[in-house]
Amino acid sequence: MSCFTYSGSPPRWRRPIFFTLVILTALFAVTLLASVYQKDGLSPLEIALLILYAILMAWISFSFWAAVIGFILQIRDSDRFAISNQVAPLPLDGEARVALVMPVYNEDPRRVFAGLESICLDLLRNDAQSHFDLFILSDTRDPELWIEEELRWQKLNRTLQGKIQIFYRNRKENSARKVGNIKDYIHRWGGAYRYTLILDADSVMRGDTLLKMLRIMEANPKLALLQVPPAPVGKESLFARILQFASSVYGPIFTAGLNYWQMAEGNYWGHNAIFRTRAFSETCGLPRLPGEEPFGGEIFSHDFIEAAMLRRAGWQVWLAYDMTGSYEELPPTLIDYAKRDRRWCQGNLQHTKLFFAKGWHPINRLHLGMGIMSYLASPLWMLFLVLTGVDAYLRSQQQQVYFFGHYTLFPTWPETYSVEMGTVLVVTLVMLFLPKILAITLLLTRPEQLKEYGGALRATLSVLLETVISVLLAPVLMLFQSKFVVAILLRSNINWATQQRDDHQTGLLDAMAAHAGHTLLGLTAAWVSYYYVNNFFWWLIPVLLGMVLSIPLSMVLSNLNLGKLLHKYRFCLIPEESNPPYVLQQLHRLMQQKDPLHLAEQSRFSQVLIDPPIHALHLSMLPSGSNSKRQQHHLSGLIYQLLEEGEESLTIKEKRALLSDRDALRKLHLTTWSLPALDGDFGRVVV
Amino acid sequence: MDQTVVHTTAPTIAARMRVQDYLCACGLPQPIIDEWLPELEQESSDLATMLAAAQQRLNGWLSSTLEIADADQQGLLIAHAALPYWQGDGGHLSADARAAIAHCCFLATPQEHPLAMPIQKIILCTPGVQITNLFTNICHDCLPLGRRVLNWLRRV
Numbered sequence: 001m002s003c004f005t006y007s008g009s010p011p012r013w014r015r016p017i018f019f020t021l022v023i024l025t026a027l028f029a030v031t032l033l034a035s036v037y038q039k040d041g042l043s044p045l046e047i048a049l050l051i052l053y054a055i056l057m058a059w060i061s062f063s064f065w066a067a068v069i070g071f072i073l074q075i076r077d078s079d080r081f082a083i084s085n086q087v088a089p090l091p092l093d094g095e096a097r098v099a100l101v102m103p104v105y106n107e108d109p110r111r112v113f114a115g116l117e118s119i120c121l122d123l124l125r126n127d128a129q130s131h132f133d134l135f136i137l138s139d140t141r142d143p144e145l146w147i148e149e150e151l152r153w154q155k156l157n158r159t160l161q162g163k164i165q166i167f168y169r170n171r172k173e174n175s176a177r178k179v180g181n182i183k184d185y186i187h188r189w190g191g192a193y194r195y196t197l198i199l200d201a202d203s204v205m206r207g208d209t210l211l212k213m214l215r216i217m218e219a220n221p222k223l224a225l226l227q228v229p230p231a232p233v234g235k236e237s238l239f240a241r242i243l244q245f246a247s248s249v250y251g252p253i254f255t256a257g258l259n260y261w262q263m264a265e266g267n268y269w270g271h272n273a274i275f276r277t278r279a280f281s282e283t284c285g286l287p288r289l290p291g292e293e294p295f296g297g298e299i300f301s302h303d304f305i306e307a308a309m310l311r312r313a314g315w316q317v318w319l320a321y322d323m324t325g326s327y328e329e330l331p332p333t334l335i336d337y338a339k340r341d342r343r344w345c346q347g348n349l350q351h352t353k354l355f356f357a358k359g360w361h362p363i364n365r366l367h368l369g370m371g372i373m374s375y376l377a378s379p380l381w382m383l384f385l386v387l388t389g390v391d392a393y394l395r396s397q398q399q400q401v402y403f404f405g406h407y408t409l410f411p412t413w414p415e416t417y418s419v420e421m422g423t424v425l426v427v428t429l430v431m432l433f434l435p436k437i438l439a440i441t442l443l444l445t446r447p448e449q450l451k452e453y454g455g456a457l458r459a460t461l462s463v464l465l466e467t468v469i470s471v472l473l474a475p476v477l478m479l480f481q482s483k484f485v486v487a488i489l490l491r492s493n494i495n496w497a498t499q500q501r502d503d504h505q506t507g508l509l510d511a512m513a514a515h516a517g518h519t520l521l522g523l524t525a526a527w528v529s530y531y532y533v534n535n536f537f538w539w540l541i542p543v544l545l546g547m548v549l550s551i552p553l554s555m556v557l558s559n560l561n562l563g564k565l566l567h568k569y570r571f572c573l574i575p576e577e578s579n580p581p582y583v584l585q586q587l588h589r590l591m592q593q594k595d596p597l598h599l600a601e602q603s604r605f606s607q608v609l610i611d612p613p614i615h616a617l618h619l620s621m622l623p624s625g626s627n628s629k630r631q632q633h634h635l636s637g638l639i640y641q642l643l644e645e646g647e648e649s650l651t652i653k654e655k656r657a658l659l660s661d662r663d664a665l666r667k668l669h670l671t672t673w674s675l676p677a678l679d680g681d682f683g684r685v686v687v
Numbered sequence: 688m689d690q691t692v693v694h695t696t697a698p699t700i701a702a703r704m705r706v707q708d709y710l711c712a713c714g715l716p717q718p719i720i721d722e723w724l725p726e727l728e729q730e731s732s733d734l735a736t737m738l739a740a741a742q743q744r745l746n747g748w749l750s751s752t753l754e755i756a757d758a759d760q761q762g763l764l765i766a767h768a769a770l771p772y773w774q775g776d777g778g779h780l781s782a783d784a785r786a787a788i789a790h791c792c793f794l795a796t797p798q799e800h801p802l803a804m805p806i807q808k809i810i811l812c813t814p815g816v817q818i819t820n821l822f823t824n825i826c827h828d829c830l831p832l833g834r835r836v837l838n839w840l841r842r843v
Contacts, residue, residue, distance in 0.1 A: 133797070153795070158772060169796050183804050190802035277802065285806040309807060356812040612713040617768035620761055621795040670742075673709055674735045676701075 011081065011263075018065060018261040025061040025431070030054045032424045045391055052384045059377055060431050062370075066257030067435030073256045074442055081263065083226065083318040088218035096218055098132050098210070098274065099193040103181045104149070105139040105174070107201040108502065110597075112136070113152040114590035115204050120156075120164045122207030122583040131214060133165040133193070137181050139174040143655040146170055147604035150621055151614065155597050168621065172660060178270075179286055179302045190277045200271035202329040202501055203230065206583045209325030213274045216320065224279040224315030225307060229255050230272040230328035233576045233584060236503050236564055237332045239557035244330060245572035246466050249453070250439045255321035264316035265363035268307035272326045276315075280306070283313040289353055294346050294488050301347025304371055305354060308364035325581065332503045333558040334473070335514045338480045345375045345484040378481035385543065389529060392536040436463060452578045454570035462572045472546040472553055479518050479547065506558035508551075515550035522547025605647060605655050606682075608665065609672045619662055627661060635664045642668070646682045702734040706741050713745060714771030765794065 033053050037046040073079050100119065104112055116134060123129045136153060140146045153168040160166065171184060182198070190196070195217055197210065205228075213226055229251065232244045259266070268275075284306045289296045299305055307317045331337040348371040355368050440463045443450055453459040506514075526544045529537040546553065556562065566572050576584055600607055607614045627635070638654050650658070658664050672678055706727060710720045723744060731737050746763050749755060749770070755762040 154768065165797070167794075167796050186802050186804050188799045188801060189797060190800070190804075192797065192800035281802045281804040283807060285804045287806050287809055289809075290811070305809075309809075353811060354809065358810040358812060610712075612709065613768050613771050616764045620764035620768055670735060670738055673705065673738050 014263070015261050018069065021065045022058065022061050025065065026054060026058040029057040029061070029424065029427050029431075032427065036424070045387060045394070049384065049387050049391060052380055052387065056377065056380055056384060057428075057431075059373055060428075063254065064431040064435060066260070067250075067253050067438055068257070069260045070253035070255065070257030071435075071438040071442055073260065074253055075445065079256070079259075079322070082259070082320070082322050083216060083220070083223070084212070084320045084323050086219045087212060087215040090215070092131060092214065092218055094130075095194060096131060096214060097193050098195040098197055098214055099185075099189065099277075100132055100134045100197050100199060100210070101137060101182065101185055102135065102199040102201065102203070103137045103139060103178050104201045105178075106142050106145055107140070109145055109148040109152050110595060111501070111591065112149070112201050113156050114587055115199075115202065116166070117156055117159065117590055118204055118583045118586035119199075119207070119210075120160055120166070121586050123210065124160075124163060124207075125582060126207035126211055128207055128211040128214075129164045132210065134167065135185060135189070136166070136168045137185050138168065138170040139177070139181050140170060141174065141656065142652060143659050144604045146656075146659070147608055147614070147618065148599065150617055151597055151599075151604075154617055169623075170621070172623070176298050179298065183285070186277065186281045190281055193277050195274050196277045196280065197274040198271050200230075200328055202234075203271055204233075204327045204583055204587055205272060206325030206581055209323060212323065213320070217274055217276065220316070220318075222314075222316050223276070223318060224283075224310045225266075225268055225273055225275040225317045226320055227266060227269055227273040227318070228320045228323045228326040230269075230326045231324070231574075231576065232330040233327045233574065234329050234587070235332050236560050236567065237505070237558050238560075238563040238566065239334055239337070240330045240332050240503075241563045241566055241572045242466050242469050242557075243337075244574055245453075245462055246470070248574040248576075249443060249459070249463065250435060252321070253435065253439050253442065255319065259319045259321040262319065262363055262367075264318060265311055265361050265367075266307065266317040266319040267364075267367045268303040268310075268317060270301075270303035272328065275310075279310060279313070279315050283309045283315070289350070291353075292491075294491060295350055295353055299347075299354075300350055301344065301371065304351065304364075304367055307367070308360050311361045311364050312359045325583075327576070327584065329501055331501070333506050334476070334554045335506055335510060335558075338477070338514070341477075341481060342484050345481060346488050348372050348375055349485065349488050375481050375485055378478045379485050381478055382482050385540075389525075389533060389536055389540070392533045396533055396535070433467070436467060439463075449575070452573070452575035454573040454578070458570050458573065465572065469557070471542055472549065475522075475543045475546040476515070476518055476550045476553070479521065503560055504558070505560060506555050508555065511551045511554045515554055518547050518550040522550070603647065605659070608659060609668050610678055612669075615665065615669050618659070619665060622660065622662055624662075627663075631661075632663075635661055639664060639668060639671075642682055643671070699728065699732045702732060702737055703728055705734055706737045709738060710741055710745070713767070715745065715748075719748070761794075 030050060030053055034042075034050055037043075037050065042050070079085075102112070102116065116136070120129075120134065123132055136149065138146065138149055140149060149170070150168065153166065157166055167189075171181060174180065176183065186196075195214065197205075197213065199205070209228065213228060216226055217223060231251065232240070232247050235241065235244065286299050286302055286305065286309075288298060291297070294300075310317055331340050351368045351372055355365060355372065360368070440460060443453060443459055444456055450456055450459060454462070522544050525540070526537065526548065529540050529544075567577065570578075580588070600611075602610075608618045609615065635657060638650065638658055641649055641654075642658070647655075658668065703724060707720060707724060710723065711717070723741070727737050727740055727744070730740050745767070749763055749766045750757055750759075753762075753766050755766060
């Protein structure tokens with residue numbers, strides 16, 4: 001095993017090489033376009049186009065060079081500066097304890113606990129359980145889901161027979177969302193754990209990966225946070241399968257390229273990452289930003305800022321780009337993907353306020369800028385397309401004059417710029433598509449790995465399919481993101497609803513509601529460009545096609561049968577499907593088998609009131625505390641309401657209030673057992 | 688809340704059956720239920736009182752069987768919650784069950800070990816604030832259509 005001694009500053013040549021390549025490429029492309037424009041002198045419109053093109057080219061040349069360098073690193077199959085090279089020897093210090101922390105908010109409890117059980121089983125299989133405790137940090141507001149979480153927590157404990165400590169708590173108030181949830185954990189139990197590993201509700205991680213992360217942390221005392229890139233898995237819709245495949249094939253070269261220049265100034269992606277609890281607690285207490293949401297208030301995309309704060313305090317943050325065994329799930333449909341994008345967009349645009357804050361390392365500032373740019377790029381591309389159309393229209397209106405002056409026999413032929421324009425187009429296309437070619441080339445050089453992708457032919461055809469779909473989707477996502485950016489700039493805040501993670505298909509009405517505007521815009525743009533700038537229309541077809549077809553495209557991509565068909569014929573296959581690791585096998589088994597928790601037909605709320613063991617379980621999990629007189633009166637009123645008007649008359653908040661109070665629950669429990677028909681009498685009791 | 692008295696005093700037989708159902712739902716072994724019921728009936732014929740007495744008796748039984756201190760309400764609740772799953776043969780809890788609860792493996796949260804997380808200072812610099820304000824003000828305040836577009840976006 002090769003080891004390196006990292007002194008805290010990256011190799012001097014890496015960043016200059018990378019950023020010089022990026023800048024030179026962008027300059028080259030812009031110079032090409034400028035050479036076309038400047039022959040007649042630059043008009044204001046052309047200057048605007050050049051500026052836009054320069055920004056966009058810098059943006060895509062950034063990911064282009066990350067992919068190229070990542071490809072070189074991957075094909076050499078060695079990187080002296082990969083953090084994963086440095087691991088502590090076994091056995092580890094007994095004090096090196098990790099809290100696996102999963103914050104949840106109104107998620108599907110069955111999926112959450114199946115994921116956790118899979119992780120625990122893999123930890124047991126790797127004999128690593130002694131270093132890990134598990135915390136389910138519930139911010140769930142829905143009383144039904146809350147009680148189900150408690151029941152599943154109890155079931156999981158019974159299944160594992162206490163071999164791994166699994167803890168659960170539901171927060172009374174979900175202030176500051178996920179940030180507040182984790183902060184509450186640190187405040188209460190953080191001191192007991194040297195490390196904390198954050199999982200998302202759909203995260204799954206292999207036991208050996210968790211152990212290796214711990215060993216890396218132990219070996220690097222300056223390392224505060226280690227991020228392992230999560231691979232998307234487990235979804236069956238056509239949309240998700242294509243994205244899973246793209247991420248699996250293209251992801252490794254991009255992350256390797258990313259690590260090439262970011263080194264110890266890495267980023268935090270919010271989950272599937274381990275941090276040194278004390279370092280995090282001392283440096284990452286996030287303040288509220290001045291002003292109102294969406295730009296002020298709580299910091300939404302806290303992860304980038306936390307990474308920057310750790311670096312500001314002198315800690316290292318690394319991306320273990322070459323580690324596997326870290327998984328997450330993708331939104332199953334295009335519409336769900338856009339909804340997630342809406343939240344991320346708001347979080348990233350909020351960083352405009354933080355971009356110039358004092359004390360950030362320049363690389364962290366760059367991370368913030370990249371996050372902002374990943375959403376601003378869409379309206380900029382849109383603006384670029386519109387202005388290009390206007391420019392083409394103005395050019396088409398110019399009359400060609402062949403003879404200047406009087407009585408001349410020699411015409412002045414119009415200059416053609418087709419070679420320059422062709423080069424600009426080729427350069428742009430190469431930068432967009434070469435990374436895909438590099439990724440599949442890399443795969444083709446690894447026969448063993450290739451088999452897991454269904455073989456050379458299927459993998460290549462899958463890349464082609466993915467390319468076609470991504471070309472069609474690009475303008476739709478551009479419109480979605482442009483709309484989000486405008487909405488946020490107009491200070492429209494969003495409702496932080498739970499993600500719909502399970503597989504489902506998009507119906508016609510939903511597709512129309514989401515994409516009718518895109519279709520209309522596509523048809524209008526097609527009509528305008530066809531009649532007014534005919535030449536431009538033909539160039540615009542790839543963009544227009546995605547917009548015009550967005551409704552059927554969205555529906556087809558959400559189709560589960562098509563996704564399963566692809567799976568059956570081994571297209572868009574990923575190694576996690578052809579050769580699933582133990583942890584994913586367990587997850588699949590747990591989700592496919594009959595639910596071992598026999599949930600009663602009655603509501604969970606009723607179960608807490610009636611079923612004595614569930615009542616006791618819930619009471620045992622409530623924090624102690626007393627209510628004010630006023631709150632007690634309020635709860636009395638709710639008890640009367642329940643008895644007189646039934647369960648349906650209570651709002652979610654009111655049910656939560658009753659479920660959060662021990663005395664009220666005890667009284668209701670006994671009262672309910674005194675009723676002739678138990679909860680069947682709710683709403684019929686005359687008090 | 689004391690006035691939440693429901694007028695459902697059942698006849699004795701019905702009350703006895705209800706208490707039997709209750710103890711059964713608690714997961715208490717049947718021989719113990721059979722032993723307790725006549726005693727509970729003797730104490731009261733009122734359903735609510737019988738239920739309260741049954742609960743008390745159950746708690747007492749759990750604390751003596753599992754050696755849980757009377758003051759340890761949390762421990763009692765945990766034992767109560769797990770009772771249906773820990774039934775041994777012959778109406779007694781198995782040794783395993785007792786061992787399991789002794790180790791408190793079903794404790795929802797561990798002992799607290801606090802760690803402070805002080806709020807950090809982030810000094811915002813004017814360029815960021817100015818750029819953000821510029822964008823938002825142009826879009827929101829200055830454009831005549833700003834608010835209309837915003838409303839439309841909210842609707843869509």
